[in-house]
Amino acid sequence: MSDRSRDILNILGIVFILxxxxxxxxxxxxxxxxxxxxxxxxxxLKDPKKRALINNAIEASKAEYLKTGIWNAPEVDI
Amino acid sequence: xxxxxxFLFLLLSIVIPGFIFKRVYFFGEFSKQFxxxxxxxxxxxxxxxxxxxxxxxxxxxxxLFTPNFVSVGSYVSxxxxxxxxxxxxxxRVSEIDNSFFPFVTYLFVSYIFSAILAFGTSRLIFKKGxxxxxxxxxFQNHWYYIFSGKFLDFPRVISVHEHLGVAENKENKENKxxxxxxxxxxxxVKSSDQKNNFYxxxxxxxxxxxxxxxxxxxxxxxxxxxxxxxxxxxxGTNLHGGRVIEKKKIPGEIFILDAKNAxxxxxxxxxxxxxxxxxSDSKDAVSKSPKIRxxxxxxxxxxxxxxxxxxxxxxxxxxxxxxxxxxxxxxxGHYFTRIITFLFYYQIVALFIKDSKKRKxxxxxxxxxxxxxxxYLNYHWLYDLFYKIISPLCKTYxxxx
Numbered sequence: 001m002s003d004r005s006r007d008i009l010n011i012l013g014i015v016f017i018l019x020x021x022x023x024x025x026x027x028x029x030x031x032x033x034x035x036x037x038x039x040x041x042x043x044x045l046k047d048p049k050k051r052a053l054i055n056n057a058i059e060a061s062k063a064e065y066l067k068t069g070i071w072n073a074p075e076v077d078i
Numbered sequence: 079x080x081x082x083x084x085f086l087f088l089l090l091s092i093v094i095p096g097f098i099f100k101r102v103y104f105f106g107e108f109s110k111q112f113x114x115x116x117x118x119x120x121x122x123x124x125x126x127x128x129x130x131x132x133x134x135x136x137x138x139x140x141x142l143f144t145p146n147f148v149s150v151g152s153y154v155s156x157x158x159x160x161x162x163x164x165x166x167x168x169x170r171v172s173e174i175d176n177s178f179f180p181f182v183t184y185l186f187v188s189y190i191f192s193a194i195l196a197f198g199t200s201r202l203i204f205k206k207g208x209x210x211x212x213x214x215x216x217f218q219n220h221w222y223y224i225f226s227g228k229f230l231d232f233p234r235v236i237s238v239h240e241h242l243g244v245a246e247n248k249e250n251k252e253n254k255x256x257x258x259x260x261x262x263x264x265x266x267v268k269s270s271d272q273k274n275n276f277y278x279x280x281x282x283x284x285x286x287x288x289x290x291x292x293x294x295x296x297x298x299x300x301x302x303x304x305x306x307x308x309x310x311x312x313x314g315t316n317l318h319g320g321r322v323i324e325k326k327k328i329p330g331e332i333f334i335l336d337a338k339n340a341x342x343x344x345x346x347x348x349x350x351x352x353x354x355x356x357x358s359d360s361k362d363a364v365s366k367s368p369k370i371r372x373x374x375x376x377x378x379x380x381x382x383x384x385x386x387x388x389x390x391x392x393x394x395x396x397x398x399x400x401x402x403x404x405x406x407x408x409x410x411g412h413y414f415t416r417i418i419t420f421l422f423y424y425q426i427v428a429l430f431i432k433d434s435k436k437r438k439x440x441x442x443x444x445x446x447x448x449x450x451x452x453x454y455l456n457y458h459w460l461y462d463l464f465y466k467i468i469s470p471l472c473k474t475y476x477x478x479x
Contacts, residue, residue, distance in 0.1 A: 025197075032201045034106030036225040037282055040350065041259030045280060045301060055301075058262055058346060077351040078259065 044078040053077070088126075091185060095132045095192040096125030102196035108217040110291045132192045139191075140184060207231065221294055225281055227258040227347045257349040263299065264344040265335060274341065276305040281345075282332060294337035302333035383427055390420045 044050040057074035065071050104111040114121070202208075209215045210223070210231045223229040230236075264278040279299030287293040308324045389397055391413075393406045409415045 028197075028201050028205075032106070032204050034108070034204075034222060034226075036107075036222065036284070037260040037280065038258070041280075041348070044259065051301060054348060058348065061346070073347055073349055074262075075349045075351040076259070 040078055044076070050076070050078055091188070092129035092133065093122055093125040094129075095188050096127065096129030097121075098189055099128040099132060099192040099196040100124070102193045103200045104217070105197075105200055107222045108200075108219050110286055110288070111218050128192070132188060132195065135195070136188055136191050140187065218291060219286065220292065221284060221286065224345070225261050225284060227255055227261065230255050230347075257352065258347045259350050260348055262346040262348055263297070264346075265297065265299075266341040266343075267335065267339050268341050269339070277328075277333070277335060278303050278305070279328075279333060284337070287338075294340070297335045297337045297340070299333040299335060300331065302328040302330075304328055387420060387423060390423055391416050 044054065054074070054076050057076050061072055061074040100112050116124075203215050207228075209217055210228050211233065216223075220229075223232070261281045262278065263281050264276070267275045267277065269275055277299065279302035281297060282300045283298040284294060285296040285298075287295045304326050306324055306326065308322050385394075388394070389402070390405075394402075397403075405419075409419070
């Protein structure tokens with residue numbers, strides 16, 4: 001292998017490693033988000049239909065609790 | 079002069095790596111835990127402890143990879159040259175001069191190392207939920223654990239639930255906490271005229287008090303409603319002594335509430351409904367016939383794991399990594415050591431093997447990193463295969479008239 005092709009391979013190797021590092025940091029950051037509202041939740045709140053579903057589910061849970069004394073956390077099909 | 083150089087040395091080599099570690103360690107919602115408002119002595123002390131640990135970890139690594147560049151000996155001799163009594167003799171100046179460049183390089187590497195170590199440690203603790211399980215590793219922002227619902231997984235809360243008989247089995251409960259999509263808050267706020275106002279909405283964000291991070295400063299609500307008592311002697315479902323409780327939507331995107339005046343906060347965790355297994359519309363559902371490229375990649379990963387497990391026991395000339403050749407040289411004739419390494423390797427590999435339930439979800443997500451790592455580990459024999467077999471074949475084929 002000539003010196004030139006070795007140099008090119010070295011540069012490619014460094015670029016590859018740097019790219020890999022950036023990708024690793026991005027992946028780790030994405031998987032360790034600390035927001036308190038999930039992406040799915042935020043998207044659902046922007047949709048008026050889903051928002052209505054959420055409000056209904058919360059009201060239903062509260063009403064059921066007042067009626068039966070058993071708390072079932074609201075679950076929404078989003 | 080001795081004191082000032084000594085302090086500078088302590089600051090540069092131990093305190094600053096400690097500071098960098100702390101700055102990177104407390105990320106996202108926990109970043110307020112790192113503050114520059116602490117008393118200087120407290121900051122230095124808390125910087126020294128991680129700084130010492132960083133050096134204890136880094137020096138052996140540095141010595142291993144650069145045995146002729148920086149060693150503990152050269153590090154100590156640099157310190158000795160700096161702090162020894164007596165004037166600046168030519169010999170002492172030359173000693174300082176010779177060890178200066180390795181020392182600065184080591185210092186620079188120690189800064190990067192402390193950042194990487196902090197980044198990896200904090201993210202690992204957070205991702206694996208060790209902070210939830212063990213109080214000692216918990217970040218100080220307890221409001222995050224409350225608003226995210228993670229406090230439901232605290233051992234103390236679990237034991238209370240078990241005691242009350244409300245906890246479901248562990249596997250189900252874990253799924254439930256991870257299924258929380260947001261938290262709905264009902265908040266009673268006392269106004270300046272001592273009247274109680276009642277608000278409810280989805281908690282979008284919050285702010286901690288800058289002086290005392292255990293206190294809430296602001297709560298950001300979205301889809302906010304306000305409840306107020308209205309004099310309306312009509313028949314209503316919420317009738318309280320001739321007054322009706324009226325629920326009004328507050329127009330706007332975000333409602334900022336001064337949490338300092340909050341009297342009570344009632345939280346309701348809204349969860350995503352679990353779809354029945356095998357439902358066709360599930361986003362996470364994996365096709366029964368996995369795509370051919372995933373099968374190929376899994377096969378490649380399997381081959382790599384198997385190939386390298388054999389390479390730990392027997393010498394493979396194809397593998398040309400320096401670490402591997404050193405390992406083979408060092409363990410030549412020591413088959414017991416090789417077997418121990420082989421078993422350790424399988425323990426590490428086992429960490430990445432998910433159970434069958436989780437695998438179904440993650441099957442689609444063979445990440446780019448694993449693909450790159452697999453290709454890198456197989457680079458030598460792929461290179462040989464291409465240059466020794468495929469390339470000559472192509473040349474022969476192309477040279478034919």
